[in-house]
Amino acid sequence: MEEQELISRCQSGDVASFNLLVERYQRLVYNLALRMLGDAVTAEDATQDTFISAYKAIGRFRGGSFKAWLLRITANSCHDRLRVSRRARVTSLDGLIEEAGDFIRDDTSESPEEYAQRRELSRVLSIGLAHLPEEQRLVVVLSDIQGLSYEEISQATGCSLGTVKSRLNRGRLRMRDFLRRHGELLPAEFRQHK
Numbered sequence: 573m574e575e576q577e578l579i580s581r582c583q584s585g586d587v588a589s590f591n592l593l594v595e596r597y598q599r600l601v602y603n604l605a606l607r608m609l610g611d612a613v614t615a616e617d618a619t620q621d622t623f624i625s626a627y628k629a630i631g632r633f634r635g636g637s638f639k640a641w642l643l644r645i646t647a648n649s650c651h652d653r654l655r656v657s658r659r660a661r662v663t664s665l666d667g668l669i670e671e672a673g674d675f676i677r678d679d680t681s682e683s684p685e686e687y688a689q690r691r692e693l694s695r696v697l698s699i700g701l702a703h704l705p706e707e708q709r710l711v712v713v714l715s716d717i718q719g720l721s722y723e724e725i726s727q728a729t730g731c732s733l734g735t736v737k738s739r740l741n742r743g744r745l746r747m748r749d750f751l752r753r754h755g756e757l758l759p760a761e762f763r764q765h766k
Contacts, residue, residue, distance in 0.1 A: 582630045601646050607713045608650040610702050622646045640727035700750040708743030
């Protein structure tokens, strides 16, 4: 069923259509929440809050990119959780590392050494993302991990295209600097050789 038809049915009160939208987008929403919050349990809660908010607000959706609209709700939910938890923030990267296989495609034919290297690279990238300021992390995740266009990121974040591009550039530069400082943590093929 086409997305627009599902949305129209949801707006008419069809819960089954909304469930189909949840199935379609739950992984995308969860992955963004996980990378923003750094904790699997908190990301699950934010994902649930996102879909509850989306269900309540679906009648006000007036077109455009549904994915961007949903990711904006997710970003707002994550922002709220981060603001509340800043006082006693403890970042658990364990859950993030478990889910980090999404950074690099899982290949069942990889050797144990390749698997270990991929996991190490995922771990280092996760730590680097966790060190980015929230607004930069959001656009880096949306662009470089989720694959959204600048326009979709602009809609999802409520920022202008110029702001999106600026935050993305600064976030990528910070990630590059982080990786240079922690190059010894990367597998040999990802290290810069002098």
